[in-house]
Amino acid sequence: MSSIIISAETNQHLIAVGNQDPSAATEHLPTDLPGNDIHSSRSTSRSGINFPSAIANLLHLHHSSPPPLPAVNELTPTFTPKDDISSLRSFIHGPGDWSSLLDPLHPSLRREILKYGEFSQATYDAFDNNPGSEYRGSSLYGRRRILQLLGLSRYGYAVSRYIYATSNINLPRWLVQPLLRPKSSWCDVSNWMGFVAVSGDAESRRIGCRDIAVAWRGTVSAAEWVEDLQAQLVPLIPCAPDHEGARVERGFLSLYTSRSESSRFTRSSASEQVMRELRRLVEFYKNRGEDVSVTITGHSLGGALALLNAAEAASILPADVAVTVISFGAPRVGNELFGEMLKAKKVKVLRVATKQDLVPKVPGVVFNEDRMGEGWEWVYTHVGDELALDTEASMYLKRGVVDVAGFHGLETYLHLVDGHEKAGGVFRARARRDVALVNKFAGLLREELAIPERWYQPANKGMVRNEFGRWVVPRRPKEDIPSPCAPSPAAAAASASSAPRI
């Protein structure tokens, strides 16, 4: 696998042109926003290569002639009116069994999957990874603006808190690599890892409960990422006394639970931050007599973190709060006992996995010399229900190329979800999602569509001309400047005197 390059998607997640969110207030938004460093491919060559047929079979690729290309319909709205799905609540956001909604895929469930997928995509789009940025590692936008600026106001959620994780030196190399960056004046050790959001009243009525969504950012950085997943499985955080033997991948767990004293953002771990917020919100809404659900989502590594978060949430929150995971392209996270623990705690998991995507296929078995032969406890397994997608179902995508990065991309997933009707079925004729989005960070669309590859980037990497005609890196608007990273002297003194928390 070391010969397959997986693209540095983290480095390419950039902000959309901001003011076309139809549901946004008529506030003037800049038509182009400071963005990330793009790191996009400079070559016009296709990133795919032709593999021998053995591999093609492994990835379910077949050299068939492409079906006729429907016109990309530029003149239709990109989303359909929302339906009241409160009657389906228990199946989607509740403990009810949703397997009957999966094949064929119920349209309402499809829309919910796309909603959480867009939240996952938002964690990429708003991540500031511009090497020149003063606030590299933070979200580009303040939490009050992020959904609107990304055109996601229409979902009717409000972000209540941001989550940060530390780029702790104890993390495995493959996690640290993408997180490492030159010293920024903002924060050396903390990275923005996602957000917690709550459904507003209208959306809560529509879906039948107050939904607390947690979106975790992934990272699609390098082949090492996937190779190093052969790391040692470690015991889960000790909140599963009945599930002795449940184990999860060490790197994911480190990212979820590490702290760093030198940053106020990660003096508590991502786990502590998100659980504190979930407990707070759950208590608040339950006190108002509302039904509350928690839906955790993420792509790639973010999908792995979502599962860890779900395990913890289901252990700590009241039993009547349904905990659901919707992940995209997530790797296996833990062993069979871990999966059984989640099932026992009634965590519903929907893993969206494209057949041609390698990441959900790894890791396989842990090769650990000390432990060899000790049994299944060392084998990674998947959890929950799978929604299997197939790139060959879409006539919009190129044929006969193996583009591992493209197949793993979240935008590709969202395209395939939009077109998915049933297993082995053809792409939905009435699919409305903008096909051009597939090529934001990839080169997967057929050439005839004339959509540029890897097109999602800010003008001039965010540089603008000032009044003297000089190109400068602009300052962020006040509402998008993150808090200072260094802990206040008073807080530092206080924490120095208390016992270290393990």
Add this chain to the structure above:
Amino acid sequence: MSSIIISAETNQHLIAVGNQDPSAATEHLPTDLPGNDIHSSRSTSRSGINFPSAIANLLHLHHSSPPPLPAVNELTPTFTPKDDISSLRSFIHGPGDWSSLLDPLHPSLRREILKYGEFSQATYDAFDNNPGSEYRGSSLYGRRRILQLLGLSRYGYAVSRYIYATSNINLPRWLVQPLLRPKSSWCDVSNWMGFVAVSGDAESRRIGCRDIAVAWRGTVSAAEWVEDLQAQLVPLIPCAPDHEGARVERGFLSLYTSRSESSRFTRSSASEQVMRELRRLVEFYKNRGEDVSVTITGHSLGGALALLNAAEAASILPADVAVTVISFGAPRVGNELFGEMLKAKKVKVLRVATKQDLVPKVPGVVFNEDRMGEGWEWVYTHVGDELALDTEASMYLKRGVVDVAGFHGLETYLHLVDGHEKAGGVFRARARRDVALVNKFAGLLREELAIPERWYQPANKGMVRNEFGRWVVPRRPKEDIPSPCAPSPAAAAASASSAPRI
């Protein structure tokens, strides 16, 4: 040399954010304009590598600690008021000897060099090389708008004609490669190669003559470009009967003189187009009793074409029209007799060449088995006066890296010209040109300046969202749509009946 990558600058020439040209009329210009495909580097790694000291000496690189970095002055205007230089006319735009103005470099000559350098840069910035573009290979902007949209109105010129060259299959591979593109609906065989512009009345008064500027586009595409310059020298176009034995590089000559019947743009060659326009303009202004000069400029390959153009112009135009060449990073073009021919015709040539740039060092000697030992007529030589620049003179640039592409870049040249005072001197303290421009297509600026590398790119590769929220490739404004490429039926019938022109 095949181990050195020279960047595909042609693929990166994009349009500036348009509405900050202080001298433009207060017409509303879009703040972001449809642009080229960017093909910019996706890696954050520096493009330079550390070479052994022998090579370092060859390129005049020395590992000295960088001098202190002056503040990049964001709060000063980027250009200085223009001075009346009509008294210097004969030295700059006329036949007078300008060697006394070169070292130290006279400020007025410096400004003129920068002016023509910006015209050369314009041929890159306005070239549509977007694979998805309907008009790939043309100028992004109509000739009436191009200078204004690129912020060059302040120079007081008007573009009178565009020049096109054909991507004839008889061209050497290294020329064809950058010109080849997938079938576009506009024109398969013609490429926009530059423009002819005339100084307006104010500028003509300032410099002391009516100046006709010709700017040729270069191409900085691949190592083959440089390697293949070992091609056979061929006789110059037969307008030099007194200079039998003058020879020029075959590829350059092909590009300058090739025609293609299948395109109305290149039914006449670039040579024929530019000479027709020069004759027309010269006649027009001489009939008004004005002094006329012709100043031809270009970078890299464009500098080579400028020299061929000058040879032809000096042969054809009236003797009292001074012909001057100002080139940047140009390779050698012809043999010694070619150089003597230009001198005899009183063509003044200023070659701006950076010591660390490899392109002016090639080709050397032609290795041609048939001709070996026949003498100096097969050796390429440079022509005219050289203005030698040194990257080490600028404290803004990185030390200790060998970035061949960056050293060859035109923006680097313009930066160094701006800071140049005298041979071996330090960077001018009062240099005003925006330093950030160096990194438009390169990664040469010191990290401390926090200017992103290769930042010059349009938002979302020119994609925009339509009223339905869909991302689409926009249509060009009417005034920027080039004429249809196919010859009209009447013209095709007429040319079919006349004798082919050789």
